[in-house]
Amino acid sequence: MSKASAARRLAAAAALGGGGLGLLGGSFYGLLRAQAKFARHVIGRHDTPPPNSSGVYGRGLAGHAIRLSVLGDSAACGYGMADADETTGALLAAGLAELAQRPVRVVVDAAVGAESKDLDAQTDRALTTEPDVVAIIVGANDVTHTVRPSQSVRYLEQAVRRLRDAGCAVVVGTCPDLGTVRPISPPLRQVARLWSRRLAAAQTIVVVEAGGRSVSLGSILGPEFDAAPAELFGLDRFHPSAAGYESLASAMLPTLAAALGLVPEAQEAPQSYRGEGVMPVAYAAAEAVGAAGTEVAPAEVDGRRRGPRGLWVALRHRRRRPLPAVDRLEEEQEAARESDHESEPETAGGLS
Numbered sequence: 001m002s003k004a005s006a007a008r009r010l011a012a013a014a015a016l017g018g019g020g021l022g023l024l025g026g027s028f029y030g031l032l033r034a035q036a037k038f039a040r041h042v043i044g045r046h047d048t049p050p051p052n053s054s055g056v057y058g059r060g061l062a063g064h065a066i067r068l069s070v071l072g073d074s075a076a077c078g079y080g081m082a083d084a085d086e087t088t089g090a091l092l093a094a095g096l097a098e099l100a101q102r103p104v105r106v107v108v109d110a111a112v113g114a115e116s117k118d119l120d121a122q123t124d125r126a127l128t129t130e131p132d133v134v135a136i137i138v139g140a141n142d143v144t145h146t147v148r149p150s151q152s153v154r155y156l157e158q159a160v161r162r163l164r165d166a167g168c169a170v171v172v173g174t175c176p177d178l179g180t181v182r183p184i185s186p187p188l189r190q191v192a193r194l195w196s197r198r199l200a201a202a203q204t205i206v207v208v209e210a211g212g213r214s215v216s217l218g219s220i221l222g223p224e225f226d227a228a229p230a231e232l233f234g235l236d237r238f239h240p241s242a243a244g245y246e247s248l249a250s251a252m253l254p255t256l257a258a259a260l261g262l263v264p265e266a267q268e269a270p271q272s273y274r275g276e277g278v279m280p281v282a283y284a285a286a287e288a289v290g291a292a293g294t295e296v297a298p299a300e301v302d303g304r305r306r307g308p309r310g311l312w313v314a315l316r317h318r319r320r321r322p323l324p325a326v327d328r329l330e331e332e333q334e335a336a337r338e339s340d341h342e343s344e345p346e347t348a349g350g351l352s
Helices: 003-016 026-043 088-100 116-127 140-144 149-165 188-209 223-227 242-259 281-288 331-343
Strands: 055-057 066-072 104-108 133-137 169-173 213-215 277-280 294-298 310-317
Touching: 055 088, 066 088, 066 116, 088 104, 088 133, 088 242, 116 149, 133 149, 133 242, 140 149, 140 188, 149 169, 149 188, 169 188, 169 242, 188 213, 188 281, 188 294, 188 310, 213 242, 242 294, 277 281, 281 294, 281 310
Parallel strands: 066 104, 066 133, 133 169, 169 213
Antiparallel strands: 055 104, 213 294, 277 310, 294 310
16 A cells, blocks of 8 residues: 555545554554553653743744744653753744744643644633644654554544634644654564654645645654764653754744745745645655655645645745744733733734
8 A cells, every 4th residue: 555545544534433443453553552651661751841931932023923822742842851942832933033023922732741632622722822823743642652543633633623713824743753763672663653654644634634734744753863863862762852852843934934924925836846846635745754844735726726636735845944042031021012012003014
C-alpha cells in the first residue's frame, strides 16, 4: 500500500468512525504498547513543569495585539525548558511580532502528556480568548500510548473545524517522526517511524479538509535530530532541547505568518523549481511527511476546490528565517499598553 493510500484510509476511517486497525495490524499495537511502556520508564519525567510563556511579545510595537493560541502536547508547551523565552509559544509569538510589526498576545493551553482527545477541552479554553490564529502540535503521545490513528485524526479534525467555524486561522504541526527517539530500540523504532509518519499524513489530510494548514514536523525529530542528538534532544532523549524548540518554531512560523496574511501575495504561488505545486491532498500529505517545514494548504484549480482525486492543495517549502530575540512585556507594562490601546486609534495596516 502506498503512503498516499494509507493516509487516505486513515482519514476515511476517521470520517466514518471506523477503527482503521487493519491498516497496521493488531500485533503492531501489542508490540508497540510493550515497547512504549519501557521507553516511558527510561525517559521518565521532569519534576518541574514547563514555564508559562503566555503573555504579550513585541515591546514598543504599535497597534492591537495579534491573538495567538497554542494547543497540543509537551512540544507545544516547551516541556524540559527552564526559561519561558525558550519555549514554542514564546518563539512563535516573538517571530510573529517581528514579521507583523505588531505586539502578539499568546495564550498557551497545551499540556504535558496531552493526546489528540484532549484538544476538545483545550479548544474550549482557547475560544474564550478569541484568537486570530491557533498553532497546534499533537500526535506523539497518541503513538506512544497506542491510540488508534483513526481516533487521533478524528479528534484533531473536530478541533480544527470548531476553530475555523469561529473564524480562527489554524496551523497544525503534524506528528514528528518518532523513529529517531533513542529510548525506543529497534526493531520497534522502525514501527514507531511507520506509525508516526502515517499518522502525520492522515493529520495533513483532515486538517486541510477542515480548512486549516499543516506543517510537517517529521524531520524535526528526524535527520536534524538524528545528526545531532546531543544538541537538539533534551536530557530525556525524547523532548527537544532549546535548539530543538527553535528549529520547531522556525519551521512553523512562515506558515503562521501566511495564515495571517503577512506574506506578500507574490510568495503565495507555489514555485515548481522548488518542488512545490498544486496536487491532490493525499499525494501532498505523503510528500510532506519526509520534509520538515513543508506546508499543505487548500487551493483551487479552475475555480474548483476538488478534482477527480479529492481536495486540491498547494504544497510549499516556505523559506525559514532566523528567529528574533524574545521580547516579552511585564504584567504592568502589558496593562499600561492595553489602556493605551483603548484610548488611541488602531495603527493602520496589518491583520484586520
